[in-house]
Amino acid sequence: MADATTHRGGDTPAHSFLTAGPRAAGPALARLTAAVWADGLATAEAAPAAAVLVRALERLPEHLLGRALVLLGLLAEADGPGAPDAYREVRKGLGACLRLLERSRGDDPLVHALLYVVSHFPEDRERILDRVDALGLAADVSSRIRRCLRPLAGADAVIGRVWPSPAEWDLTDAEREQDRQWVAGLGPARLAAAYDGDTRMLLGYAGALAHWAVRHGTPRQVHDARAPRPSPYPSPAGPAAWSRHAAVLRCPCCGGRPSPAADGHATCAACSTRYPAGHGILDLTAPVEADADPADVLRNAATLASVGHYYETVLRPGFLRLMGGNWSGAVTPADEDAYIAAHTRPADGPVLDLAAGAGRWTGMLAEAVGVRRLIALDLNPSMLRRLRGAVPEAAAVRADALSLPFDDGSLGAVNCWNALQAMPDPAAVVAEAARCLRPLGTLTLMTFRAADDPVDRYFQRSFRGPGFPDGMPLGDLSDITAWVTDAGLDLLDASTPGNFVMITARRPG
Structure with missing residues (x-):
């Protein structure tokens, strides 16, 4: 040779x-x-x-x-x-x-x-x-x-x-x-x-x-003291948390108003569709056949009852190191907290924690804007049950980020943290969030950009997510900011520590 x-x-x-x-x-x-x-x-x-x-x-x-x-x-x-x-x-x-x-x-x-x-x-x-x-x-x-x-x-x-x-x-x-x-x-x-x-x-x-x-040099571990620890789920609650936001919620089937029913469900006043509301979680997902690949290992992992705990203590820290290049811990959980607290400037109305997961950032938002204003939305019921254990007073709604169950111009702010990269159509998710924002309402988000180094980019794509069997695709900074501006929002800030992208945008007045 x-x-x-x-x-x-x-x-x-x-x-x-x-x-x-x-x-x-x-x-x-x-x-x-x-x-x-x-x-x-x-x-x-x-x-x-x-x-x-x-x-x-x-x-x-x-x-x-x-x-x-x-x-x-x-x-x-x-x-x-x-x-x-x-x-x-x-x-x-x-x-x-x-x-x-x-x-x-x-x-x-x-x-x-x-x-x-x-x-x-x-x-x-x-x-x-x-x-x-x-x-x-x-x-x-x-x-x-x-x-x-x-x-x-x-x-x-x-x-x-x-x-x-x-x-x-x-x-x-x-x-x-x-x-x-x-x-x-x-x-x-x-x-x-x-x-x-x-x-x-x-x-x-x-x-x-x-x-x-x-x-x-040798990487160091960064631990999040705020990560939820295993604890019993709260006892099933009545509809009070989500019903206080009934004026902005809409039925995914017809656009009508879901309202509490005596049997613990919610019923649309316009089309009579019934939605479960057990464990204090309003489930607005349509009853459709699951079309997931049965070999999708991370989708199967999401059904684990304790997935919220593993997400916060195992998956999320590892994901930030791999995707964000955060091996030195340069971006700490406290840094993320500070960004959300400093940049969330809601107009009047509810504040949505979009793709809320196990409630890590819902808790942060509760401190920043008050828990009674919050709606935590996620598609994973196991995550939402964990969230209710962490922030029991927050309204919890199960729904699809690509078709948000809220009126146009009804939300004071939207936060979408460490989630867009896992969405099948992130531009559409941003557009949906923009549709729901009131004038002068803010969107805060954190996601990741493709690394500059081709070897780092290759390793980023080694991570398989639900719907991404060949690796999770990441956009450049210009792609991510275009999702925001194409949705009609004014870009106020774009911070890029490592391969993190932290963005604040606002709907024009």
């Missing part, structure tokens, strides 16, 4: 990278990456370049070694015609990687890059784990590599409860039984696809962590 350092006279991206000094390492890696890899596909130059990097691994200086390892990990999981040869060349470096691990400490940023590479070789599982176990890794890191290396073992596989690491999911026996029943109905092909999707998500998280660590 041709040596990429001598091919074309020795002046190749691989040669330039191997001879780059500390200041030139980043640009040299970018040129090499572009030559051998493009958005998950290996080029014809991938295998020769991988061979060169593997031969040099144990003599590379520190400023190059971590970067080279991340690229080798990308090539090990790449697709395309050149991928099999690239995989074989990277695997030849397994011995060197294990020797480097032997000389490393568990908190060394280089360890994350080494673990990312070796996580691609389940056929060498025992050999790898013998070395990894000696490092004394944290439980989240150790459980992630073990799951990446574990082959699929039939219907006993855990699906959809492993990201960002299996150790962070402490499921009850009842929850595990729910999963077993779901997995048993998938069939071999769907099970294999779902298991592979989970593996790719874990590799994406490990790769993003490694890519950040070799450039910036």
